[in-house]
Amino acid sequence: MARGGIALALLVAACAAPPAPDPWKLWTIDQLEARHDPAIVEPGAALALLQSPYPLVGAKTGVQQASQRGLTVFPAFSEGKPAAYMTTEFWQNFDEIWVQPLYVDVTNQNLPIFGVDTSTRFYSPYWQIFTYSHPASAPEFRSAKDVLDAHLPLAPNSAKFCAITRDATLAAAIQQGESAPIRPLNGDAVGVPRNGAAYADGNAVRFIDLGNAQRFTFDPATRIVDETPLFAFALPGADGFPAQVDLPKVGGTGPLHNPRCDGRANCRGVIGGIPEFGSLWRVYEVLLPAPADVYVPANLPELQNKVRAMGFAATPAAAPLADEFILRVAVNGKACLASDPSTCIWLDSQNQIESQVVDWRITKTGTLVTCPLIEFNGKPVPFR
Amino acid sequence: MIALALAILMAQEIQSSNSDGYTPPADSQPPLHINGYVDLGWAKAQGNGTSFAPGDMRIPADYGVDTFAPAVNSRGDVASTDSGGRFTNGFLPRSVGIGGYPSFLINTVDVDLRYQPSTAPLMLFTRFQLLPRVSSAGENTRVLVEQAFARVIPFASQELALTVGKSDSVFGIEYLENQANLRTGVTPSLIARYTTGQSLGAKAFYRIQIAPLWTAVSVNLAASNGGTLVETLQPQSASLTGTPVFSGRLGLEVNLPSLEVKLGLSALDGPRNDQSQPGVRQKALGGDARLVFGPVELRGEWITVTQDEGAGDKMNGLGRQTVVSKFDVRGGYGQLGLGFDFSGAVRRVAVYGRYDRRHARFEGFTPITVDRITAGARVDLWESLAMKGEYLMNRELAGAPNVANDVVTSSLVYTW
16 A cells, blocks of 8 residues: 555554555545544654654754644655655545635635535645635625625635644644754754634634645646656565655656656746645655665664665665765665765656656556645745 | 246236136237327526536535536426536536527437237337437437336236336336426426436336225335436446345325325435445435325425445446545425316416425535425417426525526427
């Protein structure tokens, strides 16, 4: 069973005997929270990726703040640089995800209104804004019906990412001793989402807000959200089939074999450091060839053991690399790490994976995940 | 079922000399009868002919409104189902494609072939229908095998009929008016989509008369591919699960000289035939009543339907769809009619009013409640011509956005 993100792999491992999955299943942010998915960390609970065997970074407490739950920050790579994301939804076996309407009052008298709530499997955190001007004498609107029945002009506007939750405090996980979330492994600063209030289908809800910049694209005719590949590394399992390993994933930038970037962050669709991709991901398994290996610094022996338990050699590097290379996969890793790490061919971008790994090793899965980027190209994604 | 019917027939042929066996009627008619009707219409719907509200961009477009509301003819076809490109998930009726424009229509061209040999208690019946429509693909006349069945009445002394093939539903009473020449009004009720579908399978009807009480009790049972929902919602031509859908009605009728009362309870149970998992079920329960007293006819029907959530793709009469959503609905209607018979060119004049109400919910969507007030009249001329006119006031009471989707429609039916 494929999963989007380390969290979901951990989820599977945590369940001794999972029931047969519904082939058409959507897990929302609150359903992940209810089942104690590692994508969401409880107040005061351990932040698994900020504790041993992973390197201790930042304040090094490795514990979530006591006042709120947090969305786990997952390390990744994209465009040859560190990246990070949170996980808010995932879908199993959905062919496509649709954008839904979000009605926004330009006079700011009324809270935003999401057209559907999380109760339907047609819910998605991908919205197109329709603005309207709330009449001064009109009562508060709480549902799409209220807006539509008022017969007000509705102006189509940009796309907006908002994951609905019932948790008023939920935001990115913040380590105790810090004031903002950080990327595990190397402590990079990441973007800071906020928690907002709205209505959805008549219900008072909260939502994770990544700002008003467009974070995804969609086809205006079909309203289908464009997906981007998220590459999950795998090794042959005991049964011969690929088995995903718990390593940072690599975020693509465009459709398979059609990336929007050149592998070095020269991109179409990135405005002010905010990518128009990297919210809705299709998980692709990348079955690594035998010479591949993972960089683990020599001062992290427990992490070396963990990586070796996955089936890698975790070859000690002939020369240390910067922290941003921790858990990065090189297609020639066994040889280059032992001799000269500067000759390593890293699988850290869509371009690199597609050029270095033959097609038959790359398999499309039935898993779609919402993992909004909060770090891209080694920099926090600004939310504005 | 076919084998059983044939066995009964063969046994009757062998016993044809016995007094209890089947005897051809003395005034034997030609065995082949060709009949039919043509339903011409004119209709005008408000707005764009759909129930989709302008500015409602929710997906699926057909989950938060009642797409069946702006009906224009006896088939339940609506003025339009154009969602403006928004994704729909197969909860749609057929459309005549006129949008909000007034238009003449050929609703149905019906040809019935009935073969009834004088040598056997058997009837073979086939009903072809031609449905000329215009759509985004242009002019398109659909040819439909509405019914094709063999029916045997094995015992002359018993009201028992066994039927195999594609035939009318057994659920409720509205299916009795499926055809335009039989329906008092023009359009079906808001719950007709659940009860009036033509079913492909086998069915058995039995009625016993209790003469001293002026009463009869009847049972009508069916095992079919798709149950009693209309074909756009669940296909009939194949069982997608391999498991039949059972449906039936228990009826009680009291036929006094000046008063006729008919009561019925109906049920349906089986797999959803819009997907492939036998364990994904649908159930329905309904009740019906009719009362005829002089020129007054009062009838009503009530139903509740539940459909399970399913896995995988959905397939119905409109093609392949996606998520198989859980669905619950309840609704009903009451109709009051007043009819007067005459001699001469005008044979009958009837006026009627109907109130429909429907409450439905797709998994995770806001429940919607709609109702409809219908008023109409019918005039029958000579033996073969009926003129009908009707106004439908559709209202969105809760959940669904208000939309202008009232309809004025009419029908000229000549039967031959």
